[in-house]
Amino acid sequence: MVKTGGPGRRTELKVRVKTSKGRKIGSTLWLQRQLNDPYVAKARAEGFRSRAAYKIQELDERYKLFHKGQRIVDLGAAPGGWCQVAAPIIGSTDEKPLIVGIDYLEMAPIPGVILLQKDFNDEDAPDALIAAMGGHKANIVMSDMAAPTTGHRATDHLRIIALVELAADFAIRVLEPGGTFITKVFQGGTEHELLGMLKRHFATTIHAKPKASRADSAETYLLARGFKGANPDS
Structure with missing residues (x-):
């Protein structure tokens, strides 16, 4: 047309x-x-690996997520758009990499980023990430992971929630106090138990839908900020 x-x-x-x-x-x-x-088209013209780069870019501009010297873990990193946005802002370099990304898909190298080709669902994936971080705690854990869909709504819902819960458990394990957890969820897909758990561990939780997220998509992003520590009630 x-x-x-x-x-x-x-x-x-x-x-x-x-x-x-x-x-x-x-x-x-x-x-x-x-x-x-x-x-x-914009991502291709500006050298970003995916349109997802503009989602995290907008979230950063709106909520001031990234700062110099932070350490970041990117779950479901492929093809690398989120890492591309974050690395220069936090000052991550090949000499001093501050970002570790993981995905079962192969990715071309990204300056300042340690990339692990591994399924985050694997039992040893969390330990592999912690080792790649050199034992340091993270300031941000961000996840753009999505479970493969089956077309069966109830099954897909359970898969999505399980993936978010897995990412949240990892974030609670590795975040510094005051840290941030960012994850993709779907409208109507954040269970009360999960949200309740995040509210116990973080000072604030916010749902946000960046403009770069397609209007006809049910995806949205959950930001949990102000990590209280692994045992907030102790």
């Missing part, structure tokens, strides 16, 4: 992708959406 404006107005082109043999309709629609997504 082509939209044309009057004199002095930019012509906008919308790409339509034809369904090809062997490609499912869902895949065709996803590809069409990618090709017409302004954030995808």
Whole structure:
């Protein structure tokens, strides 16, 4: 479809992708959406690995998350957009890496970031991350992990919650007092038990939906700030 404006107005082109043999309709629609997504084009032009970079960039601008000298763990880091945004802000370098990222997908190196190709669901993944951090505590644990969907809403809901709970347990284990936990959740997908647990361990919890998050997506982000310590009631 082509939209044309009057004199002095930019012509906008919308790409339509034809369904090809062997490609499912869902895949065709996803590809069409990618090709017409302004954030995808912007990420490509500005050298970011994914449109997700603008989500964490907006959250940082709004909530002042990143500061020089912080240590960060990025769960579900691939393809690396969040690390790309955070590394220069906190001053992470190859000589002194302050970010450790993990994903089961292979990633090209990112300056100032230690990358582990490993499934965070693996039993030894937390210890591998702690070893890569050199035994240091983290100031921020951030997670953009998403469980593979089955199309069965109840099953997908349980998988999402289990992944967020796993990330939250790890954050409580490794965060410095005052630290921050950032995780992707889905509207209606944050169980009362999980939110209650986070409220016990953090001073504040906030839900936020960045503009770069697609309007038709149920995803949102949960920010838990002011970590009280692993045993807040003791």
